[in-house]
Amino acid sequence: MGFISKVQVIQRGPTNRQFYFICPAPLAQALEMEKGEKIEWVVVDKHTLTIRRVGQEKPEESKKETTRKAKRGGKDGR
Numbered sequence: 679m680g681f682i683s684k685v686q687v688i689q690r691g692p693t694n695r696q697f698y699f700i701c702p703a704p705l706a707q708a709l710e711m712e713k714g715e716k717i718e719w720v721v722v723d724k725h726t727l728t729i730r731r732v733g734q735e736k737p738e739e740s741k742k743e744t745t746r747k748a749k750r751g752g753k754d755g756r
Contacts (some may be wrong), residue, residue: 681704681705683699683700683701683702684700686699686700716729717729717730717732718731
């Protein structure tokens with residue numbers, strides 16, 4: 679199922695425009711997005727835009743690291 683959003687534009691002066699893409703709340707909740715989270719916009723082609731989380735581990739990597747720390751007594755091995 680897709681979510682439809684409108685592109686919003688704010689004109690600040692004669693040449694400065696900012697475009698806003700609104701992420702619907704159900705989609706943000708499904709992705710477990712949080713306020714202040716950084717995302718990267720990637721243009722795949724003229725009709726496809728992808729977003730990625732920036733600066734976060736993938737869930738599998740994070741889970742593996744948590745398991746490793748638990749085996750070491752909860753410390754980072756120092």
